[in-house]
Each structure stands twice: as structure tokens, then as C-alpha cells.
Amino acid sequence: MAVFEGPVRADADSILARYPEAHRRSAVMPLLYLAQSVEGFVTRDALREIGMLLGITTAEVEAVASFYTMFRLRPTGTHVISVCTNLACKLRGAEAVFEAAHEASGVVHGAELSDDGLFTVHEEECLGVCDFAPAVQINFCNHDNVTPERMRELVAGLRAGEVPSPARGPAFDSFKAASRALAGVEEVASA
Amino acid sequence: MSLRFEPRLTRDWDDPSVIGLEGYIAKGGYRGLAKALAMSDADIVEVVKSSGLRGRGGAGFPAGMKWGFVPRDTGKPTYVVVNFDESEPGTCNNRELVERDPHRLLEGMAIAALAIGCETAYIYVRGEYLWQSLVLERAIADAYAAGHLGPDVQGSGKRIDAVLHRGAGAYICGEETALLNSLEGLRGQPRLRPPFPAVEGLFASPTVINNVETLMNVPDILVRGADWFRELGTEKSPGTKMVTVSGKVERPGNFEVPLGTPFRVVLDELAGGVLGGRALKAWTPGGSSTPMLTEGHLEVGLDYESLAEAGSMLGTAAIMVMDDTDCVVDCATRMVRFYAHESCGKCTPCREGSWWATRVLERLEDGQGEAADLPIMHDLGTNLLFRAFCALADGTASVINSSLQHFPDEYEAHVRLGRCPLKVEHLEEVPA
Numbered sequence: 001m002a003v004f005e006g007p008v009r010a011d012a013d014s015i016l017a018r019y020p021e022a023h024r025r026s027a028v029m030p031l032l033y034l035a036q037s038v039e040g041f042v043t044r045d046a047l048r049e050i051g052m053l054l055g056i057t058t059a060e061v062e063a064v065a066s067f068y069t070m071f072r073l074r075p076t077g078t079h080v081i082s083v084c085t086n087l088a089c090k091l092r093g094a095e096a097v098f099e100a101a102h103e104a105s106g107v108v109h110g111a112e113l114s115d116d117g118l119f120t121v122h123e124e125e126c127l128g129v130c131d132f133a134p135a136v137q138i139n140f141c142n143h144d145n146v147t148p149e150r151m152r153e154l155v156a157g158l159r160a161g162e163v164p165s166p167a168r169g170p171a172f173d174s175f176k177a178a179s180r181a182l183a184g185v186e187e188v189a190s191a
Numbered sequence: 192m193s194l195r196f197e198p199r200l201t202r203d204w205d206d207p208s209v210i211g212l213e214g215y216i217a218k219g220g221y222r223g224l225a226k227a228l229a230m231s232d233a234d235i236v237e238v239v240k241s242s243g244l245r246g247r248g249g250a251g252f253p254a255g256m257k258w259g260f261v262p263r264d265t266g267k268p269t270y271v272v273v274n275f276d277e278s279e280p281g282t283c284n285n286r287e288l289v290e291r292d293p294h295r296l297l298e299g300m301a302i303a304a305l306a307i308g309c310e311t312a313y314i315y316v317r318g319e320y321l322w323q324s325l326v327l328e329r330a331i332a333d334a335y336a337a338g339h340l341g342p343d344v345q346g347s348g349k350r351i352d353a354v355l356h357r358g359a360g361a362y363i364c365g366e367e368t369a370l371l372n373s374l375e376g377l378r379g380q381p382r383l384r385p386p387f388p389a390v391e392g393l394f395a396s397p398t399v400i401n402n403v404e405t406l407m408n409v410p411d412i413l414v415r416g417a418d419w420f421r422e423l424g425t426e427k428s429p430g431t432k433m434v435t436v437s438g439k440v441e442r443p444g445n446f447e448v449p450l451g452t453p454f455r456v457v458l459d460e461l462a463g464g465v466l467g468g469r470a471l472k473a474w475t476p477g478g479s480s481t482p483m484l485t486e487g488h489l490e491v492g493l494d495y496e497s498l499a500e501a502g503s504m505l506g507t508a509a510i511m512v513m514d515d516t517d518c519v520v521d522c523a524t525r526m527v528r529f530y531a532h533e534s535c536g537k538c539t540p541c542r543e544g545s546w547w548a549t550r551v552l553e554r555l556e557d558g559q560g561e562a563a564d565l566p567i568m569h570d571l572g573t574n575l576l577f578r579a580f581c582a583l584a585d586g587t588a589s590v591i592n593s594s595l596q597h598f599p600d601e602y603e604a605h606v607r608l609g610r611c612p613l614k615v616e617h618l619e620e621v622p623a
Contacts, residue, residue, distance in 0.1 A: 018354050023394050025376030029359055054376070067378040067535075068359030070318045082319075086280045087479055088437035088511050090525055125362060125529050126280040127319050130437035130509070131287075131444045140321040168290065169322030181325065182318060182357055 477506020
């Protein structure tokens, strides 16, 4: 296997152990996160290998991967900027923040990532932070009450190699690192 | 009316130590579980039934009755599934409840597990709640280490395991049968019912699926009793409810209120009134899928019955406030676009109807609508309601039908003027 080998295979085995042996297929979502944490997005190789691990077809794995927005099937920026534009955020100015995210990162509307490969911008359908709208996540870490100016600062910081401190919880310095946490294979940080 | 009551779900929010196990224990944590371990499973179900606790995730189904539906003689394992997929636009109280008090959720979950004889509980967390899922992972590890979860819960010989499962960005997974499919490693599409999950749920076994807030009410019900629980709220909607207030208010946030509290009290006393002192135009009582109401509904009580009577629903009690500068057609367009994006594609009325409604709303808002578009909207609203497997399409219909019902003049103005009457840049281009 190209993706799930060595320590990654050991992580995959720990994921498989969470679910009853007769229901291995339940592991497909964490395995997709794990693959994404290795390669930066879910590759064809990863889809096939996950199918082999679970005893299902590549098509069945792809059916799941393509259903959920947090799995990315095409090359993705080092950092993923998610901007909620749903009603609670829209009412507090999210559309201007979404525009600023594109301008500052160089991601053209409709494009997957910026030319330098640093950024992907994603329009979100409610991040569940309506009390601090407009809500933004960078690599799934929250930033509250974001203005267009603040968005430009955040992007400039990332370009300079800084990891912005999130409103809550630890910072993940890349989409890959956040995907690894989402796979649930990281040591749990103290509360 | 002034709001005076003893907080329940939020009572320890001023103490950051309760996020840890020691702090939670110091506040009396895991005593409800100890009490439940000394009771029969039927008695646990009975006390929750007597409390009148209803599901806080939207449907409002009585929790104890749900637990009582689980058959115990099938020879299959039973499962508790915690629905922490909180994705209804405008809703974020489960997030803050878990951030501030994660062990209360684990305790409620463990009591539910005892009530139905379950040895493995699954917690389905929406993927975007990465920090909150890490908080829960820590809490689970600590609860295991202290023996409140695991093979021998509080020395009782009973086993309760907890498995955390992350979603990956799909609103529909908050629908309980879509959630089960997602947890089984399938696309998150809803299942036909019957069979209901209580009979055939996760892994085709009897399953109880409860919302986070529902379960977090349970430990105190065990400790303090059903009568205590009923001291707040109304006869048919007992207890308190977390409400999220967002949009055009001075102080957006999550607030706990006794069920039945009038909307005006929440808006003015807790959320500080409409932003900048402007006029209230429209509000959703329970997230974007519940029919919007107007300033004519300020005195409506926030409970299941009163909101149904007003033509809407309590839903997740997510109040999004729009003021007199907000265009209802523009807001409806954004909400319907959400439903078009999140439709799983299984049912034709939802898949095609939400897409079509988005196109019609966009052209109305852009000033390119025609008089014939209004009957099309009515037609779409009618044909989306109760025509699909799950309630996602009903949410789309709620937005369309309620905005047309309460703001017909605003729709007509878009057609008549050939522009949005509330957009400033349009006013500059086209003299009124």
C-alpha cells in the first residue's frame, strides 16, 4: 500500500479497532481523514486502499468521500479558509469577509486553490458559531467576529508563516494537521 | 416580565474548572449516574417519563417514551447514539454546552445507556466541531480512568463504552436515520420508516438517538426528581431550553430560559434588543427550517405548543433576527440556497424543488423576476411540504411559505420595481 504503510497503517489499525469487527465499514470516515492528513487531499490511491482495508469497492468509498464537504478529492491548499455566509453570518457582514478571503489569498471564485498552492477558500453552510458571527475557520480552528480587515490580517500572517491563535482550542498549522486530529489518532490534549 | 429562575444547564458556566473531571465532581457530578446504577432500568425510564423531558433537537418527542420503545428481548445489542451534529443554521447551544460542561453529557449518555441496557454508546460530532470533539475525547479518557465509563462503571460490574465518531460536513446527518447511515460508513441519506430506530437502528439493532441538550438534562432529573424538573417551564413543555440568538441583536449568544418565556423577554432582556435600536422585521424561532415570524409575534412564548399555535415550531430554539433594513427575499434566497446545497438528492421534490426555488428567488432578488414567479413560489412551497423522506424539504418549504405569507408586498415590490427595494446601490442606480 502506498498511503497506508508504516506508522500510518498502525494508525489505520487503531481506527479499525474502534468499531465492531462485523461493522468495519464504520471506519471509512476516520480513514478518509487519515488519508487526507498524509497527502493533503484524498487521492485515488487512498480511495482504493481504504476499500481494500474495509472489504468494499473503491466506488463505495468514493460515494462516501464525495458526499461530505470536509473530504477533499482534488489538490487543496496548505491552509483551508472556511467562511460561513449563511443567514446569521450574512446578517453581520459575512459576504464582505468571503470576498476579502478571495482577494487576500489570491483564490479566484470557483477555483480550488491559489496559484502558489497555499490557500483554498470554502464557502460554509453554518459553522455553528452564530453567536460570534461572522464565523470563520482556518484549518478548522475558529476565528470569531471576523471583519474583512481581520481576514486580510489572518491571510497575511499565514503567508508569513505565522499560525493565528484561534478563539477556542489549539491551533492546527495546516489542513493536513487538522485532518490528522479529525482522524482521532492524535494524543488527546489536556483540558 | 422579568426573568428570575435558578439556572440548570448553565449553572456552572461561570466556573471553568467543570470542564475537567475534578471540577465536575466537586459540583456533584456523576451522582445522577450513581443513583441510576442503584435503580432498575424500568425505573430510570419511568422517572424521565414523569419529568416530561422532551427532545431538544427539534422534534420535541418525549425522551422517556423514546427509551421505553426499545425492545429488550431481540437477542441483539442495544445502542445509544448521541446526536451532536448540531448543524441547523442559527444553532450553536450544544457547542457551548459541551465546551463548558462535557462530563454532564457523558453522564446523561451513561444513564440513557443503563435505561436501555446498552454497553456501547456512540457520540456523533459534526466534523467542524473539532475543538469540541477534542474536549469530549479528553473527558471520555478521564471518565474511563475514574471508572465512570468502561468495563465496570462505578464498581457496578456494568460496562458502558463510549466511541466518538466525527462527521464531515453534511447538514442532513442531524436527521437521525441519515446519522445512522453515516455512522455505518454510508452516505448520509435518510432511511424509510418504519422500522424506527428504536426497533432497528444502528447495525440493525434497537437504538436510542438523543440530542446533546436532552441528555444533559438527565443527570439532574435523576438526582432531584421529576417534580423538581417540572417546577420550570409549562405543563406540556416542562424544564428550561437553551436558545441561541443571532443576527441583528445587540448581544448575540446562548441563553437558558424556562420554556414558555415570551420572545420579547429573550430579545430585550437577554439579547439587548435589536441592533442599533432598529425595528424588528422578522425572526426565526427555531433555526432556518422553522417558519419565520414577525414583530406581531413578540409576545409568543418559546415552547412547543405556543409556537405551533403561532404557525411555527420551537425547533432548536435558534432565533435569527432580521431588522427593517434586511430584505426578506434576499434572506430567503440565502436560506433556500442552503437547503439546495444540503439536499442529499434522494427525493426528487427536495433535490429539484430546492434547486428550482433558489433560481427563482435569485432572479427575484436581482430584479429580473416576473409576476408569474410568485405563483411558482407558492406552487414550489406546496409541493415541497411533506413530500420527501425527511424534514429537510419541509425546511425549504417553511422559508418559502412563511416569507410569502408574512411579506407578500415585499415580493411584489421586487417584481414591480424590477429591483430589490432595500438595496442601497440599486436605489442609487434607479430613481424610485
